[in-house]
Amino acid sequence: MTAYVFIESRDPFESRDTEFVEATAIAVKERGHDVTVFLVQNAVLAARKTTGRLNRLAAAGVTLLADDFSLRERGIKAEELSEGIQESAIDTLIDAISHANTKAIWH
Amino acid sequence: MKERTLTLALMDPPYESANSTTALRMISAALKQGINVNVFAYEGAVCLPLKDQAPHANPVKGTTVEEEEHPTTKAFVSSLLAIGKDNPRLTWVNCGLCVDERGATNVIDGVRRGSPADLFKMASESTNTLVIPTK
Numbered sequence: 107m108t109a110y111v112f113i114e115s116r117d118p119f120e121s122r123d124t125e126f127v128e129a130t131a132i133a134v135k136e137r138g139h140d141v142t143v144f145l146v147q148n149a150v151l152a153a154r155k156t157t158g159r160l161n162r163l164a165a166a167g168v169t170l171l172a173d174d175f176s177l178r179e180r181g182i183k184a185e186e187l188s189e190g191i192q193e194s195a196i197d198t199l200i201d202a203i204s205h206a207n208t209k210a211i212w213h
Numbered sequence: 214m215k216e217r218t219l220t221l222a223l224m225d226p227p228y229e230s231a232n233s234t235t236a237l238r239m240i241s242a243a244l245k246q247g248i249n250v251n252v253f254a255y256e257g258a259v260c261l262p263l264k265d266q267a268p269h270a271n272p273v274k275g276t277t278v279e280e281e282e283h284p285t286t287k288a289f290v291s292s293l294l295a296i297g298k299d300n301p302r303l304t305w306v307n308c309g310l311c312v313d314e315r316g317a318t319n320v321i322d323g324v325r326r327g328s329p330a331d332l333f334k335m336a337s338e339s340t341n342t343l344v345i346p347t348k
Contacts, residue, residue, distance in 0.1 A: 115231070115235070116348070121348075146235055147235060148231070173235075196235075196238050196239060196242045197245070197246065199242075200219070200242045200246055201246065203219065203341050204217045204219050204243065204246075204248050204341060205217075206340055208341055210343040212345045212346065
């Protein structure tokens with residue numbers, strides 16, 4: 107089994123192609139791999155519960171993490187995050203991608 | 214635990230994209246975890262460690278250079294190279310083709326000129342490689 111870490115940096119309200127990450131992450135998860143999506147920069151705007159943008163990923167069992175620095179920059183508090191999304195330090199991302207048999211994909 | 218090494222390929226020029234800030238944060242976090250880091254900077258990213266960068270005052274806010282404390286990417290890279298001078302080690306290679314295109318030769322100490330072959334070697338010898346491209 108391979109671990110996949112997708113690092114999403116794009117705002118879904120600005121970039122239509124964020125659906126690429128959603129579709130690919132779910133497809134890889136359905137094939138039995140560990141999948142994490144780490145939201146950073148403007149991508150954390152999708153993490154707010156009022157948007158519901160990441161519900162399909164959460165329902166598919168994908169691990170969803172949102173960069174704490176990016177959240178603070180944009181005034182988003184932990185209690186505003188959708189269910190299934192965890193506030194996370196960048197150290198967690200580093201640890202996740204620094205193991206063998208792990209694919210790290212930036213988008 | 215076995216020694217870990219991450220290779221990051223950076224493409225964005227300084228002061229243009231949040232990607233640069235995130236990349237520098239990632240390098241810092243990796244070094245703090247004892248992970249070696251290789252950086253292959255290409256295209257505009259070769260300007261991140263340019264020695265000629267200078268902080269400036271802010272005429273909108275009326276602040277002086279000293280009051281503004283304007284951060285430069287060369288200062289960030291220099292600090293990271295100091296942290297990663299031994300173990301863990303930070304290796305920073307600027308793509309020579311990209312350097313020549315931009316005349317970006319005057320860089321801070323510790324930055325090495327290289328070629329895409331260095332990226333191949335770094336990636337081959339690393340635990341993992343992450344490419345951070347421009348949008």
